[in-house]
Amino acid sequence: MRLYVSEGNPQCLKVLAAYELSGAQCEVEVVSHEECIVPFLGHSKLPALLLDNGNFLFSSNVICRYYLTSGGDEASTAVDQWLEWETLDLQPVALHALRLAVLQDKKSEALESLQPSLSYIERSLQKTGKTFLTSDEPSAADVVLWGTLYPLLAEPILLTAVDFKALTAWFQRVGSFPACKKASDGTFKGHGLQSLKSYLQRQPTNSTQATRATTNDPTVDDGDERLLTDEEIQAAVQAWSKGLAACPKPRQIVHPILPQQGERNVLITSALPYVNNVPHLGNIIGCVLSADVFARFCRLRNWNTLFVCGTDEYGTATETKAMEEGLTPQEICDKYNAIHSQIYRWFGTSFDYFGRTTTEKQTEIAQDIFWRLLKRGFLLEDTVEQLHCQRCAKFLADRFVEGICPFCSYPEARGDQCDKCGKLINAVELKNPQCKVCKETPAVRTSKHLFLDLPKLEGRLEEWLETTLEKGNWTPNARFITRSWIRDGLKPRCITRDLKWGTPVPLEEFANKVFYVWFDAPIGYLSITANYTDQWEKWWKNPDKVQLYNFMAKDNVPFHSVVFPCSLLGAEDNYTLVNHLIATEYLNYEDGKFSKSRGVGVFGDMAKDTGIPADIWRFYLLFIRPEGQDSAFCWSDLLLKNNSELLNNLGNFVNRAGMFVSKFFEGRVPTMELNQEDQRLLALTTWELRQYLQLLEKVRIRDALRCILNISRHGNQYIQLNEPWKRLKGSDTDRSRAATVTGVAINMACLLSVMLQPYMPTVSATIQEQLQAPPLCNVLTEEFVCVLPAGHKIGTISPLFQKLEVEQVEALRQRFGGQKPDKAAEKQEATTTTTILQDVQELAKAVAQQGDKVRQLKALGTEKAVVNSEVARLLELKKALQEAQGKPPVQKEKKK
């Protein structure tokens, strides 16, 4: 027997562990990754085991199993099943995750992509309650899964971030075997994940798992799939027939909303958008829109919910903007606060209160927290060297200074960075510094500042984090970023600035100073609530009865998870600290970044001008919400999602159900007699509904949207299969069948209108108006109830969505593509060429895919009509590709 392995090959880890564990004796030879050991395979495949009978084993799992099954004992079915799952499901996902973690340094994304698989293992371990995967004894399954997961979970920081208890215990149990330790030490040799780099770079990228950096397709968690049991079906039928009267009534909202004893009190904040600019789509989906969906969902669940937000208005950037526009900072804030409110109103966000940070309450509360920190000894004083302009009579922020670069002598280096050599500069090091405003030479002066003593608060922070992370619902990136911050060590942070536009520091010796925005801004949540109600402390000093959800993009995480909690912990006033921190990744624009200065991307105020309704924007942005990994806004994708998901799926279903009632049953819901198929459909719909509730409760907004579309998909198929329009012309039984199908479908449409409300409030209201649905149905429970009983009269049915045309969307894409004639033409050229190039690549890919599809359809013997339409699409794509490649679109004219 001889075992062949290569260095830094993750597949070899489990094999070596199994070898050590078995106590078998054989030679182990280390070869290079490319070595072709197995004679009949045309490519290298490692690890490989040469058996005594001359046969080769070339799969790591089979080798493990060989080592670990002695003599005659057959591997159990449970082991078989784990190994098959590992081979087909876990391995591709793990390879993808390793690639992200090692080659692209995206550890939190890697972890997120692993999440469904990990949760499947966690559930299985919990269900059996055994020490190991299949029994209380370790088997090949344990070694194999451990070996695959080890590179991804071995770093303690990653393991604590995943938050699966049974899995963690199992993983550590297996890892503590001396054999496993020896194998992992041998594979990684103390270099950690980096030792896998050369192996991973050699692996082909076309693994089944999507390897694109950004993806707009939500992952489907197949682990949750299951068969419907008879009990489930019975329960669904019972719930269906209980009627609206037996359901809970929607909660009456009375302002001011205050926490109630014995209720679920949910406080939701969205990161405060900075006032000096118009928000772009990424900002909008990152916090405001996500928080809005969740707030609407909480209200539909009858939870006592308060949703606040506002503009963050203090700071240097506002002063700069004011100078640019020739206004005072206050005028700038007034102007942009109005723009922001208007944009969010247009998007249909349901703030209970939208405020701002430049208020008296802000000063009052910020200074109170400051005094408390000062009295408790959590503030330090230190001096900082800064440039001061005599003529302007102020300290200059970095961006207000220019001078000669100390490194490359470039004459126009900025105070923070040199544009020529790219090096970071400390403003006081600039040669011949100049004030950007008055061109005077500033002088170096020392300035006294206050620092928040984070190291002193670290102990309390960790204690709080431990319980919060365990109980709370934090996105993996939030957990990861927080852990890394603490791991890197906390340093004192300066909380004051030499500025005018801010909350004044209430100490005489700091008379010309204000609080630094990062200290000040999160206090805005409190002060905005205080402007909403005098009893704000019932929300913000009530940690036992209030659950606080913070929504933000990932760059904001440390301020909400480390710095602000430290301020509040140090102030010792029983503050409500964040329980659930929901952070999104970034949204890109057509494979690039949004850029205000280059005019690239859609900004909040322009969305309205596109003529596309707000609800469509909401839908698409939520559909591609960067949950777990970056995603991209893409015009052609918007068109596709609108036309396929909304128009053909959801809109089609609701419209058909309604039209059947109004055309065939004089607008009255017909009598329903449920047969087995209908009952199954009820159970299936209930299952999707519960899935939706669970996902939204975990704030998996994008995934929950899928459940809605699934239900209408089931509905469409149900109608299509039963063909009520045909049965109406048939026998009595046929007619009664048509009636039942129509009745069930219209009730599904009504359920959809409620589930849709958090995502598309206007469309939801339109459906309910068309169906004349009782307002009392706007509560989400775990049951699908027949709320439109036989005899219910519906209103006028009309189409919900409009088709988006390619030309229309193409025009929009051009308009927002960043053509700005007054800017340097050179730069523009570069960016447009790249977009064209990307287009060409995308189109070429689409042509190839469509070609495959057509071939497949033909091979399957699909009907002519379908094939023809697919062929037509293929030709269209080919034409577009030619045009994009710069070939003249002559054919177009020829065709006419």
Add this chain to the structure above:
Amino acid sequence: MAEASLKELVSLEKYLGLKKTNKYSTQGERKQQQHRVIKQGRGSPPGSSFDPPTPEYVQEQQDWRKKMISVPVLQTKDGQNIVGLVTIACHLVKAAKQEQLLGRTREESAVVQQWLEYRIVQLGAPGAKEEGRSTLRDLNGYLEDKVYFGGDFLSLADILMYYGLHSYMVDLTVQDREKFVNVSRWFSHIQQLPNVQQHLPRVHIMKNRIYTNVH
């Protein structure tokens, strides 16, 4: 794909002589229903006032189906679910008390497992057909000095590889069938075994070479 694997499992049952037929589904039984619906939906325009589903819609549904229908599930009498093609197949072999099909020694059973895994990884993966020729080349090399995948004994690996390779063989030209002569010989041998070739049409493989100059 899962449909094919369900047929495959039923054929295997028959081959093994299992009398009681088992209850199968794919993960989530509703997906079979979806399949039925699509077939019907394509053919019948639903009434004059309602548009038939657009081609994009049908395509969408098919993509959706492909994604969802994936893993076969066997529900045992005691209500346990056994998931996965190879896992179920091994379970059936044991239930039929024909363990020799899984190998008689430790080495033999390792080799059988090796090819069972190869079957689901190499022949079941999306895009597997594009790599078909290199797969066939590898197998042709392996089978050069062997009668069966296990060497000198018939095993479950031969039966599942036969089901898996069937569509590849159908697509091959006569010339290619000759080129991968060892695979063809093995294939022809297996399909002639009693009760193996259940649901699949016979692939004709010529005994006499006609492209002699190629080799």
